[in-house]
Amino acid sequence: MIRQLSCFENFEFHVYTPDAVVSKFANITCKPLSRQGFQSDVYDCAGIISNAGFELASESLQLGKKILVKPLHSQMEQISNAAALEQLGYGRTMYDIDTAVIEEWLHNHHAVRVTYPNVAKILVQWLQEGMPEMDRDYIQKVWETVEVLPVQD
DSSP: OHHHHHTOTTSOEEEEESSOOOOOSTTEEEEEOOHHHHHHHHHHOSEEEEOOOHHHHHHHHHHTOEEEEOOOTTOHHHHHHHHHHHHHTSOEEOSSOOHHHHHHHHHOOOOEEEEOOOHHHHHHHHHHTTOOOOOHHHHHHHHTTOEEEEOOO
């Protein structure tokens, strides 16, 4: 991945890796796994390139970051997540590391911000009310609160 990103000299990349790796490229900084460092970089970045796991994709959308995913081969959940991102127009997918796709994505500023319902608050309220049956109308009302807005540059 470092080799493919090295040709985009006008962009800065932070690569998190479990192995100690030193980048010989000025535009790429390799960092050890760190929850705090990673979260800080996610908040400060313009976009995220990652596998197609649900958690990071969801966080990226909630933060209004553009996202490019490469689903892990033979991982049905990842393939499904990537297809959903692409179909909804929320992100871009590549099935193999492809510098042409990366370049197009880097120059495309399309991003959306998704505001999800406060599920924790809803569950607490539901528990406090004695766990009444959640019918289709109730669930529909909760999910109608989701907002998807384009992110302005």
